[in-house]
């Protein structure tokens with residue numbers, strides 16, 4: 425569905441801001457690829473682009489790929505921006521540049537929806553999801569494309585049902601320049617973890633698209649050239665278990681029809697380990713990765729943050745169960761919790777070894793607006809506004825002790841020997857359990873072979889010859905080569921290189937200790 429009933433034509437420039445350097449965006453892998461420049465196509469802005477009236481010309485620029493140019497701003501009659509808190513400064517920078525051309529600028533997305541007061545310079549604030557606020561915004565612009573005298577705040581009260589969402593305008597994005605493809609089936613999560621803003625922003629009763637919409641989106645992604653990995657950005661893929669079970673047979677059928685052209689990944693709660701009927705179907709649909717917010721191996725801490733559902737199965741057993749269905753677990757970890765003790769870092773490192781999870785995003789606790797954590801810390805007078813810190817939380821342990829412990833965990837967990845040993849474990853105990861899929865015609869095309877050879881050349885040269893951990897790399901790589909397993913060799917080498925590089929820099933203080941922190945250190949870099 426598109427916006428209806430608007431006659432006047434407006435040219436809209438949609439600009440997605442640069443990400444601040446972050447553990448979860450894999451940027452240190454990009455130079456090893458055949459031209460990847462950004463992480464995932466942004467669902468929200470591409471959705472808005474698809475919703476605009478059919479006769480409105482639209483340009484989409486992801487500033488992670490290239491900055492919006494003078495010509496883009498001169499072409500446009502209005503600019504739309506969307507992003508997360510971590511992109512706050514970059515969004516304000518886009519607004520400043522658009523205003524230099526006297527263009528009205530509208531901002532939507534999760535950050536402004538949670539914190540409208542972060543964005544005083546924007547002309548229009550679009551608070552909430554696609555809905556009546558979107559229609560009001562388009563009507564305003566159709567009536568008058570000049571900048572309003574005062575900021576206009578539009579709030580969505582009546583959301584567009586996800587079953588009426590148009591297919592995001594993937595065709596506007598240069599999809600081949602992204603590390604991963606992205607797709608969304610549901611929004612919202614039934615749980616209420618203390619630190620999380622998802623239930624507050626998107627509700628506890630997940631809203632859904634239909635399986636037919638998802639299949640149409642996969643077809644579109646494929647037409648646009650996406651092959652490889654596609655990430656379901658749903659807050660919790662099993663937030664509505666019945667819906668997941670409804671979708672999976674369609675995904676299985678689609679994968680069979682297209683020759684398993686996509687490797688799928690998603691986010692889900694760890695209690696998915698209690699659902700073999702879902703895991704089996706995910707295996708058949710060729711899901712190969714699940715991001716689980718394990719947060720901490722400490723049961724007391726899980727209880728305190730209202731994440732008891734992580735204890736429905738013992739954590740290590742849950743991880744092993746998921747692995748037994750051929751899916752690697754990626755884990756979110758939080759340090760700086762009120763329950764942390766001086767020995768928490770060591771316990772975490774022991775958990776990393778025992779779980780054999782290669783990729784863990786280890787963050788310092790950050791209180792986000794619209795969360796129970798924020799409300800509690802505000803009452804306790806423990807929120808700190810200081811851009812030189814890596815967290816806005818006044819920890820119970822001394823700040824320096826928490827940050828040092830985080831640095832040590834990053835340094836040790838991602839030592840090349842340890843990381844590659846965990847990947848070797850995954851090869852033997854996870855990847856071996858994946859569905860055996862046929863070699864697809866797509867994989868046999870010259871373009872794909874050339875792509876693989878380009879990445880292998882880069883990996884062999886930059887890691888195997890020039891890299892200071894080449895001995896560890898070759899031990900793993902030679903085994904994979906002997907088994908003819910080029911795909912896992914490439915994917916492990918790419919991700920591992922990012923993790924090793926990022927963790928080394930983080931452990932000497934060059935990166936933020938929270939992917940949610942908006943510490944000014946790097947975020948101040950403008951796009952051009």
Ligand code: SF4
Pocket residue numbers: 613614615616617620621622623659660693717
């Ligand atoms: S389970 Fe995940 S998405 Fe749901 S509230 Fe907890 S952290 Fe947020």
